[in-house]
Amino acid sequence: MTISPNIKTNNKPVPKWQEIVKNIINLPWTWRITIAYLIIMLFLPIAAMSLKASTVETSKFWEIATNELALATYNVTFITSLLAALINGVFGTLIAWVLVRYDFPLKRIIDATIDLPFALPTSVAGLTLATVYSDNGWIGSLLAPLGIKVSFTRLGVAVAMIFISLPFVVRTVQPVLQEMEKEIEEASWSLGASQWQTFWKVILPPLFPTILTGIALGFSRAVGEYGSTVIIASNTPFQDLIAPVLIFQYLEQYDYAAATVIGMVLLMISLVLLIAINFLQAWSRRYDNR
Structure with a gap:
């Protein structure tokens, strides 16, 4: 045709x-x-x-994003969030292990309590932590004679971040532990491995990517926390002022450009860190499959 x-x-x-x-x-x-x-x-x-x-002009963007106050808040926000996530990575895994492998009285109640930071308003959590860890509080009164001050310090910010991010690690690790077969551990013991060797070489390798996922989720939650930290911290610049509170202070001053710049910096840094953690997870999976 x-x-x-x-x-x-x-x-x-x-x-x-x-x-x-x-x-x-x-x-x-x-x-x-x-x-x-x-x-x-x-x-x-x-x-x-x-x-x-x-x-925002490039020069002004850079000026706002790198001034001394902003750099100090990045330090408090990201370093404290990372430390809180790592601490929860250790103790959250331990809590998940106990909840999965052991039976004890009130286990269901304790298991349900782990999810309390999910449901509790963050302002209520901050008020509770500030009261408990104050110099006259239940825990703060015990730490005060040792010269340790928690409420209205950077340490208080860390405590608040640990509190609100703990469930992310526990609930991420717990299902994987439930699916792991105890027979593998028993086989390791029968071959002469100690409990520490069994944990380090048999249990931890398949569990490590999951722990990293929980740490990443907890870190992301801690970076964006506002309600609890604004109450337990003194919000003093260059001491315990975090970036989300700085953004709110800029908004109160009707400085929307500065608030947007700080928010954009938080977004970019968080995105880079999460991508790095995801690459680390992929690498650990490939390493475990060898």
């Missing part, structure tokens, strides 16, 4: 964006709903903040 030379054919290439839209339309409805939900709830707010930050 030949085409008449008088008939014009349209051989223009289809734009790339039209192909993308067509592929999205042809996806199953579950995919379309998922993509739409992620765009509305996740990507659009991030894009809006990025666009707002782009309106």
Whole structure:
């Protein structure tokens, strides 16, 4: 079949964006709903903040993001959050191990209490921690004679971050421990391995990526915490002032540009750290599969 030379054919290439839209339309409805939900709830707010930050001149953006006060708040926020996540990585794994491997009185109540930071308003948590760890509180009164002050210090910020991020580690590690077979441990013991060798070489390797996931989730939660830390801390610049509180202070001063810049810096640093942790998790899985 030949085409008449008088008939014009349209051989223009289809734009790339039209192909993308067509592929999205042809996806199953579950995919379309998922993509739409992620765009509305996740990507659009991030894009809006990025666009707002782009309106700030580069020199001013850098000046706000790297001034002494901002650098001090980054130090308090990220270092304290990382320490809190690592502490929960150790003790959260230990708590999950006890809940899975041992039966004891009131186990169900203790197991349910682990989720309390999920349901408890953060302001209530901050008020409770500030009261308990004050110089006249139940725990603070015991630490005061030792010269240890918790409430209204950076240590109090760390305590609040540990409290609100603990469930993320426990609930991440617990299901994996429940699926691990005890026969593997018994086989290790029968071959002459000690309990420490069994834990280090048999139990920890498959559990390590899960622990990292819990640490990453706890770290992300601690970085964004505001309600509990603003109460238990004195919010003094260069001492225990965290970045979320600094953002709120900028908003109170109607300095929306500075608040957006600090928020954008937090977003970028958190994203880089989470990507690094994900790469570490992938590496540990490949290493365990060898």
